[in-house]
Amino acid sequence: MWRALRRQGVLGINRRNACYTLAANDRSLFPLVDDKLETKRLCIEAGIPVPRLLAEARLHVEARGLPEALRNVESFVLKPARGAMGNGILVIHADGKGGFLRGERLVSPEDLVYHAAGIISGLYSLAGHHDVALVEECLQTHILLAPLSAGGVPDVRVIVYRGIPVMAMTRLPTERSGGRANLHQGAIGAGIDLASGRTLFAVHKNRSIVRHPDSDQPLVDVPIPEFERVLEIAVRATDRTGLGYIGADMVVDAVRGPVILELNARPGLAIQLANRAGLRPRLDAVDRALGAPDTAWQQALPVAERVAMGQAFSSRSAA
Amino acid sequence: MSRSVLVTGFLFLAAGLGLFAAKVWVYDIPLVPADTPGPWQVELRIHVRGDGKKGSVRALLPAGSQEQLVFDERSSSDRLSFSIREHGGNRVGVWTGWLEDIHEVVYQFRIQSGELVVEIPQQTDPSQPTRALRKRYTQPTSELPSTSADVKEVLEELDLPSPDDLLGRVRKIFAFVVHEIDAVNGAGSDALLTLARREGSDEGKERLLITLLRGAGIPARVVRGLELRDGAAPEPRLWAEANLRGVWVPLSAVQDFFARRPGGFVELGRGEQPLVEATGVRAVGHRYLALREPLRPDEIASLLAPDNPILARLSLYRLPVDSQAALRVLLLLPLGALTVALFRNLIGIPTYGTFMPVLIALSLREFSLTLGLALVGVVTALAVVARSGLERLRLLMVPRLSILLCIVVLFVTSMALAAESSMLPDFFAGVVFPIVILTMLVERIYITAAEEGLQEALARGLWSVGVAAVVHPLLRSPNASYLMFSFPELVVAIMGLLVWIGGYTGYRLADLVRFRGLARPPLGEGPG
Incomplete structure (x- = not known):
């Protein structure tokens, strides 16, 4: 088992922590990605599309004003600026009569304030510190991906190592995951071929599947819309952070195209399952191409060239 | 694992285990505690408050004997000079000096207290100076009014056997005090009050016993000491000694022993001298602490003072009793942390x-x-x-x-x-x-x-x-607990192991389970 995993180049948690998240990511840069407001600012400066910020509440007083401010918004997402693993995220739609709906359930204005207050108190933040409640526009699932997702917006995660995209997957919400796109909450993960932008395999609850359990749509060989652009944005966003090993979470919006949702300095390893491939051959290929890890990770290479490199590395390892 | 991690971990391990090995093999410190109950470490803490006058603090100290092996005695006191004197047959520690504000006096000793069994001779040893002895230990004192009318009356009522049956006389008096007098907490410690009320404190019962013995013409005296108990502070005790045909026999109406005193008692002195007293002070207070050590005295000696001055200095067994107790727990924490690191980083729980x-x-x-x-x-x-x-x-x-x-x-x-x-x-x-x-x-x-x-x-x-x-x-x-406390250098060795665990970048057991699907070669399906 051990040898087989090694042969496949599967990256384990210890190695990820020691050699990638600890070695490539300067701790002082973590706040840039742990705080979604900070990430948003960074991306806007670089002209990278992000979901529009509709409101923010830093104080409990401000939380109380949220329902009034959002009364006429058709749909929005309430989330913590420093949340982890998709915790504390609330997706709300207007019911057309001035009320709020979460899925099918009516949410009272008090519920909304309470949730925002919980966020501000640090309930969902990484270390339990004081946090900011954000309200963002609700992104629309792209028409090509709509059949594949139930009750939520699918996102695309790209692992970017030293400025080069190495692996990608799309996370498709299911009814079981309650519209959330986290694999351990029951979402489907589908690996994406970097070169073609089409899904390769799909896993659900650690098991390989070929059809969506809710809609029975095929999950394999589905094209991800504007995938070249997805990779480009991921690379440009990580360039701005100065971090060497990052998971960029994006959504391909029906109207605006790919937007950066958040960046993650400790991306999970489940992406290997969705791609049925280990990360190490690709990471090693990047290290070989760019030289020793202690040289400047950020290369003067144009973004397009780096995307091409990543595509080449991924197809070589697949061969 | 990188070379520097390997080397650093190894250095830590080598340092920790090296010292450990040296202590075990060169200085003969035992690896496991003895299973027989070992000696006690006793600590007396006295606090006095003075107002600038010259004064002194006195405390009864244990003397060594066959049943009471006393060793490793130490005194520490701020701004006071210490000496040991002989006073009334007792060993007395005296701390003197200018008592300004609050002073703390600490006296520590280790003691192995065994059972004391006294054979009562059939005949009087003629070499014993019985007469002087009898005169000294039967006369009435203010605490032991052996000639008072009440005492005489009770002794008559008891209808003691003839003076030839010495043991019978003592037993009858002993039985009277044990059975007829109730022990009541907070009742008086005065012999006559105890007799009149038929109830008294522990001390009152023992004093009554001694008074009655003296009244019956049997030499008897007060012994002061401590009872050492597991998991509790030592209890100051008072018991009796009666001289039967030239031999001092311990007996206690409260602890219910006669000629056979169980282990765990510390004899501190005889007579009415209090355990701790002070002159020239405003206030004085004291308390005893004790800790049982799972070692034989000779093993403790090797721990206390290995044949190496540096090791002797670093021995944790020299610390005050209460910090020892805290350290014994504290030093176990690295072991717990190591276990957690194993579970989290190697197994992935x-x-x-x-x-x-x-x-x-x-x-x-x-x-x-x-x-x-x-x-x-x-x-x-x-x-x-x-x-x-x-x-x-x-x-x-x-x-x-x-x-x-x-x-x-x-x-x-x-x-x-x-x-x-x-x-x-x-x-x-x-x-x-x-x-x-x-x-x-x-x-x-x-x-x-x-x-x-x-x-x-x-x-x-x-x-x-x-x-x-x-x-x-x-x-x-x-x-x-014993291992970590006796060999605190093991913490350094644990650090070495932790360095290795921290530098381990291989798979966790949980990784193997999680990615088991990837262990099979790719099926070659799908495009690309």
Whole structure:
């Protein structure tokens, strides 16, 4: 088992922590990605599309004003600026009569304030510190991906190592995951071929599947819309952070195209399952191409060239 | 694992294990504690408050004897000079100097106290100066009024056997005091008061015994000392000695011994001299502390003073008793941390919080594992239910956590009450229950249950408890405690192991399970 995993180049948690998240990511840069407001600012400066910020509440007083401010918004997402693993995220739609709906359930204005207050108190933040409640526009699932997702917006995660995209997957919400796109909450993960932008395999609850359990749509060989652009944005966003090993979470919006949702300095390893491939051959290929890890990770290479490199590395390892 | 990690870990391990090995093989420090009960380490702490006058503090010190092996005596006192004097046949420690404000005097000794068995001779040893002895130890004193009318009256009523039957006389008086006088806490310690009321304090009963013996013409005297008890402070005691045909025989109407004094008693002195007294001071207070050591005296000697001055200086056995007790627990924590590191980084078990399992295990040290875990389980389950009730009120986090804390405190309190009224009276005595840890555990379980499902929350809770269950016996083991306390350099060795674990970048056991699907070669399906 051990040898087989090694042969496949599967990256384990210890190695990820020691050699990638600890070695490539300067701790002082973590706040840039742990705080979604900070990430948003960074991306806007670089002209990278992000979901529009509709409101923010830093104080409990401000939380109380949220329902009034959002009364006429058709749909929005309430989330913590420093949340982890998709915790504390609330997706709300207007019911057309001035009320709020979460899925099918009516949410009272008090519920909304309470949730925002919980966020501000640090309930969902990484270390339990004081946090900011954000309200963002609700992104629309792209028409090509709509059949594949139930009750939520699918996102695309790209692992970017030293400025080069190495692996990608799309996370498709299911009814079981309650519209959330986290694999351990029951979402489907589908690996994406970097070169073609089409899904390769799909896993659900650690098991390989070929059809969506809710809609029975095929999950394999589905094209991800504007995938070249997805990779480009991921690379440009990580360039701005100065971090060497990052998971960029994006959504391909029906109207605006790919937007950066958040960046993650400790991306999970489940992406290997969705791609049925280990990360190490690709990471090693990047290290070989760019030289020793202690040289400047950020290369003067144009973004397009780096995307091409990543595509080449991924197809070589697949061969 | 990188070379520098390998080397650093190795250096730590080598340093720790090297010193350990040297202590074991060169200086003969035993690896495991002896299974026979060892000597006691006793500490007397005296505090005096003076107002600038010259004064002195006196305390009775133990003298060595066949049954009472005293060694490793040490005194420390700030700004006072110390000497040992002979006074009235007793060994007295005297600290003198200008008593300004508050002074602390500490006197420590180690003592092996065995059973004292005295053979009462059939005939009087003619070489004994019985006459002078009799004169000195039968005459009335203010504390032992052996010639008072009440004493005479009782002795007549007792109808003692003839003076030839010496043992019979003593036994009759002894039986009278044991059976006819009630021991009442807080009752007088005066012999005559005790006799008149037929009840008295422990001291009153012993004094009455001595007074009656003296009244019957049998030489008797007061002995002062301590009773050493496991898990409790030493109790100052007073008992009697009667001279039967030239031999001093210990007896106590309270402890109920006659010619055979059990082990665990420390003899500090004879006569009416108090255990601790002071002159030229405003106030004086004292207390005794004791700790039993799981070692033979010669082993302690090797630990105390290995043939190496540096090792001798570094021996933790020289520290004050209460810091020793704290350190014995503290030094076990690295072992617990090592266990957690093994579970998390090599096996990959998810737990709540990094050290929560260790802290849970530590706080359950006083309980058996099943009882302790049942306790944590019940408190946590109830509190999680209460937490879901709280959810409706929509409170902010800090006050909500604080309410949860109050609920946990109330649960623990009511469990203590329930325990008191039912099975285990001493249930919560001296246990600092990890209230805050439990509160955080409850909150985390609740959040995890809400966010990731009850199954995940329970699984992580069970894993945490599982790791705690592994750590718990380690923290309770007397051998582990002895080992870490006698060889604190092992902490350095543990650091070496932790360096290695920290530099281990191979797979965790959990990785192997999680990615087992990838172990099979790719099936070659799908495009690209």
